Amino acid sequence: MSNAATTTSPISTSSSGCVHRWTQTLIPTTRDAPSDAETPSHIFMVRAGYIRSVGSGIYTYLPLAWRALRKISEIVREEMDAAGASELLMPTLEPIELYKDTKRDVDYGDLLFKLEDRHGRIAALGPTHEEVITDLMCSSLTSYKQFPLNLYQIQTKFRDEFRPRAGLLRCREFIMKDAYSFHLELEGDAGLNDTYDKMYQAYTNIFTRCGLDFSAVEAEAGPIGGSASHEFMVNCVSGEDTILYCPSSGYAANVEKAEIGERSWSFDGAPGSDLTKHHTPKMPGIELVAEHLGTTASGMLKTIVMRTVEDTPRWVLAVVRGDHDVNEGKVRDAVGCAVEMAPEGEARKAGFAIGYVSPRMGYVAENSLVLIDPDAAGGTWATGADENDYHVTGWHWSRDSELVDSRLEETGVSEDGLVRIVSIRNAVAGDPSPRAEGSVLEERRGIEVGHIFKLGSKYSDAMGLSVLDRDQKKRSVIMGCYGIGVSRTLAACVEMAHDENGIVMPLAIAPYHVQIVVIKPEGDGVMDHVDALSKELSSNGFDVLVDDRSERPGPKFKDADLIGIPLRIIVSPKTIEAGEVEFKRRSDEGKAVLVSRGEILNTCLDAAKSL
RNA sequence: CAGGGCGUAGCUCAGCUUGGUAGAGCGUGUGGUUUGGGACCACAAGGUCGCAGGUUCGAAUCCUGUCGCCCUGACCA
Known part of the structure; x- marks a missing residue:
């Protein structure tokens, strides 16, 4: 974490938070799960009013989801910027001609959404932006002195998936952070390897700050192409990917990539029986x-x-x-x-x-x-x-x-x-470790939320991206690319952190830090009291959601559990009279505890530090 | 794309086998009684049964086509 952009608590200490009222935003919680949802993250995000389905693999991010996504994006920005990358924004619409040189109009195949304009020109809805940025670099990278260069964007991507599934986990339209770096050398300060390592560290910082339990594993480069590559996986039994790891050496790899240790073989021995x-x-x-x-x-x-x-x-x-x-x-x-x-x-x-x-x-x-x-x-x-x-x-x-x-x-x-x-099969649990003699590989499941690649010169060669070096020799530009599924990260987080009652959001990416559940908001002076409390919290950096609905306590507690705001304060006429409020973390099992009104801010600040 | 399943009220579903005036629960609105873990009573609003054809005196129900959605598989942030 030493290279993290910020090492303080997720609560902003410099700027004040917001105060929103439940009745003035849209949080349409439901008691029943939609019949077409089966995955926990899908069920809870719909039930908790985070998302709504618009079509297959297409979702509206309702206010709660959008706030969480913005927080993830902000963490991504801070860490990318701290690692020396600059944000830009490329278009979603990409002329199909851009794909001809790299042949990805064919290689990407049906995954590409294509559309035709009034003049009959074909464009693709960007599934990723290697071509666009390489094309941009052809005209704007003019000297070896510009290296290294690392550019990123956070943007909606489109992929015509064979089968969208599981809510936000696999969508046809999703939010992605994609970064591209440019180099002349592999080694050295300006080299690809250095930036790759920085990105590895930045990703580690990002997912740590998001509060995720994750592993970085060796991965296959896949159709994007290139040599080395690592995936960042949220550890989660319901994950689609299989990870094999060696407990004694720390080796971890996607099943697609995992090596297997030495195995002996022999053609000795007589036939066991007749053919x-x-x-x-x-x-x-x-x-x-x-x-x-x-x-x-x-x-x-x-x-x-x-x-x-x-x-x-x-x-x-x-x-x-x-x-x-x-x-x-x-x-x-x-x-x-x-x-x-x-x-x-x-x-x-x-x-x-x-x-x-x-x-x-x-x-x-x-x-x-x-x-x-x-x-x-x-x-x-x-x-x-x-x-x-x-x-x-x-x-x-x-x-x-x-x-x-x-x-x-x-x-x-x-x-x-x-x-x-020759070893040509997928590794399975129990296979000998490739890194530690005598150890065996173990297996766990994960959800891929980030992937970094050393692309080499695949795109620059295909599209003619080169510059003159110090010796006036024409050289291919070496590239790296680095992706994070921002919307998938949110879903993976819910997948990882929920209980039977709903979502348990990590503080850093929760839509709000504190939820104030108001019992009898219509009571005399109750909302005045709540307003003062909200203001005190927000001016100390907390984002506050006030459940001011005139519901009975039962539904309000149920909804609070559902939407998973990490800290909860319960205010009722009873406790106001006693000069107290009740406090509870979403992750706490038991009942709320009474805290004096004067202490509640410190209680929240302490809790924010420990979460 | 292949295999399986489903489209009926805002949501979850029943009704379809055996054709005969559209149902429940939840939610919503109004009034009342309530108020610390999804209260109760009363009244009310809300559906051309995905769409298009066909069979029939008559179709949510039977037949054909079509569209959409979900699940399992190969792909991927």
């Missing part, structure tokens, strides 16, 4: 087949037919144990070029009985690479029979395929180099 063919029609899923064959998924070999993305594609057979999943990134790295799932039609034409393929096909089909995961190498297995609706049991590597030669047995690479033993 037997079994009729296995209409059995979707490897578990069903395994059960029918009297084994389990871990007793089977799974052969995934892929092919390289080249001018003359080659087949790639990825062989893993039946209970494991092939990792496309690892296959790509092993092959040395991009790979894709083989189109089923073409694979069938080439003789692959899709769904019933055995590793043997690597020998039968010409020009094939066979990649064998260490856990699948050696031994006797059940696998496909290379014939529709048939599997075999008792399949033995040396006896039943022509793939194994002595070189493969010794070195893991066959004589012709076409068969290799």
Whole structure:
């Protein structure tokens, strides 16, 4: 936290907060959850009057959500500015021509919202802004003396997701902070690595200040492209992403990226039984087949037919144990070029009985690479029979395929180099740690709220962004990019911090710091008393929400729990008379405690420090 | 996009199988009794049953089409 822009409490000490009355804003809480919400953050944000659905993956941010989003944005701004970045704002509308050079009009594909203007020109609603900013830099970056440069914006992004889901967690329209940095070198003060590290630290500061329980993990770079990349994950059992981590070394990575420690393999050993063919029609899923064959998924070999993305594609057979999943990134790295799932039609034409393929096909089909995961190498297995609706049991590597030669047995690479033993599967809990011998990986779930990438020169090369260096040599500009899902961060926060009664907002991003629940607001002088209290709090930096509705106490307490304002003061005619108020944190289990009117400000200030 | 489910009052849902004048609870408005964890009584407002065709004397209900929404999967902030 030493580099944080501010290290003080989330309450502003320099400026005063606001006082808003419930009856003068819009907080439409409901008793029932909408029938189409299933995720806690979705249910509670709708019930608590934070958001309302407008269409699939499209939401209105009601006042409470918008206040929280503004607070998140402000923290993002402070930390980005402190880390040397400057804010700008690029357009949402991006001419499709911008995407031609980087081919992302194709690569981004259906994710891109496109629209046509009255002249027939096509524009995209920006899903991200690498192209726009690189184009801008082509004309405004003119000298090596300008580096490093780091620019960011906070803006609504559009992605035509296959399936929007879970309220604000996956939207078609969402708020994102995206930053782009420019360099001539990797190393040194002006280099990409330095800015990347600064962004890593800034993100750590941001999510810490937001009050989130998160992990920074190694990640796949994905379609944005580039080399190194880290994701920031909110730790949460309901998260979509799987993180693997090693408790002893601190290594943590997305399952897409996680490495696995050394595993031994051997082709020694005689076949366990004879090769037997079994009729296995209409059995979707490897578990069903395994059960029918009297084994389990871990007793089977799974052969995934892929092919390289080249001018003359080659087949790639990825062989893993039946209970494991092939990792496309690892296959790509092993092959040395991009790979894709083989189109089923073409694979069938080439003789692959899709769904019933055995590793043997690597020998039968010409020009094939066979990649064998260490856990699948050696031994006797059940696998496909290379014939529709048939599997075999008792399949033995040396006896039943022509793939194994002595070189493969010794070195893991066959004589012709076409068969290799290499780690190509997703890591799972219990796998050996890649960083600490004797330790095993553990698993937890997370929600991705931030992602930083070292892009390298992918975009600058594609779009011709270069400058002259000190030696008057033309050099490609090196880039980094850094994203935060601002609206998703809010949802992830609710996902992480709620109980059965509603949201439990962290102080730093709560719409208000203090909620004053007024019992009998119509009572004599009650609101005068509340006004004085509100003013005292707000002039000390607290944002105050006054529930001045003439409701009975029950609904007011229920609503207070729902919307999750961290500090609660209860004012009633009874306590006013006694010169007291009641105080309670949203996170407190028990009843409110009585505090004298003169002490309540200090009570709140103390609570703000400890939250 | 594939598979599954759902569209009836502001919200949650019943009614549909077996066609016959549109229902409940919550919420809302008014009046009254209440007032510390979603009070009670009375009255009232509120729906061309997603939309378009068809069958029928008659359709929320049966048939066809269409649009929208949710869930499961491949993608991602």
